[in-house]
Amino acid sequence: MNIRTKKDLLYEQLARIGKALSSPKRLELLELLAQGEKSVEALAHLTGMDLRLVSAHLKALRQTRLVDTRRDGRYIHYRLSGQDVPRLWIAFREAAENHLIELRIALEQLAAHADTLVGEDRESLMQRARKGEIVVIDVRPVSEFEAGHLPFARSLPLAELELRLAELPADRAIVAYCRGPFCLMSDEAVEMLRAKGFEASKLREGVNEWAAAGLPIEQS
Amino acid sequence: MNIRTKKDLLYEQLARIGKALSSPKRLELLELLAQGEKSVEALAHLTGMDLRLVSAHLKALRQTRLVDTRRDGRYIHYRLSGQDVPRLWIAFREAAENHLIELRIALEQLAAHADTLVGEDRESLMQRARKGEIVVIDVRPVSEFEAGHLPFARSLPLAELELRLAELPADRAIVAYCRGPFCLMSDEAVEMLRAKGFEASKLREGVNEWAAAGLPIEQS
């Protein structure tokens, strides 16, 4: 076998990962799976996609072994097949933010209304949360909170936020986070909290960004 | 604009990076560009691709701003548009190696004949090279050596190796490296050196893997 043929085989394999990451829908599925395992049905519901289309995209991801499955009764739960997958997702997203001006602009417009806390604040955020100076809320669904959350965070899903405002202190700053920079749930939460008179801000990072930075994650 | 539409826009942008990385040919071009800037013609020659096809693939990469151009007379030199691009390439390759069994098998078969030095040896390799206990040779073309090389390495391009064997010591171990794990030049060099009676082995990593690990790189 000549060298060109060998190289072609190597790069063809490598490109399989690129192909897996070349579809907006598959990227969205990967981000959701990075929050914890989910059934096909749950993914279809969360993304608004047809169930059979979700299944087809998951099949593509499974063929690259970026995701794994686990059967539980009639449900099949998909999950990322290693800690390197969310890390790849993050490296990928950061490269996109660095190079695609269009993406940066779109992101800035989305997050413009909320003061976004950035990387520098991670350590001090943890300190202040530990001392009780601020309250950190995880506005994702409970199942995602249970699969992994910031150590000092309290679960308060966006869907229940309006009904459970009494649980929040009016005299302290509230920091909301969700799935990561592309997730808009914490923006919504901040908007609602401010309308109700709370002092609220958004933490741009999610659990995976936190973990990738070497910080601890807790499970319930 | 509703939330679904906003998300679709974000993931569509993100997928542009995935699409850029979804073609074996573009991945090969990126790896070559990670060794230093190159003209379209040079890339066509190195990959055996039609010049016009190379140009088309480079256009796709330029549109994601993963590569940049610089005009020099009649030539247009392409280069990676930031240090994060080789880092992304490495994260990408590592994920592929972790998840695609087929890729791992193919790689092991290719490198089976040469003892490959692994990550653990980096520090000690540098020590031994500094003390002169071993000789590290960079078998890439001179222009790539000049664009960046390991601090203690000597340039000895594969094409000239057979003619310049006299420059190598017969009493010390020789370590050859090239563009990285997918590059077969150092394998060829090791094979030739052993046939001539030298004690030779391959360093799997290239300049970019070295730099990504935080180790120093020199330029001429």
Added chain:
DNA sequence: TCCACATTCCAATAGTTATTAGAATATGAG
């Protein structure tokens, strides 16, 4: 056993991407 439901498979179609060849553009040399 049969049913309900979650998921996958299959086949058809629309949409996108890769490749090729020929033509066009841009630059420096004479």
Added chain:
DNA sequence: CTCATATTCTAATAACTATTGGAATGTGGA
């Protein structure tokens, strides 16, 4: 200015991918 050369553009075709709808498979519960 004209020529040779490097690169890009355009248009055509082939190959691949996404999406849809209907049918099939596999599981747990009645």
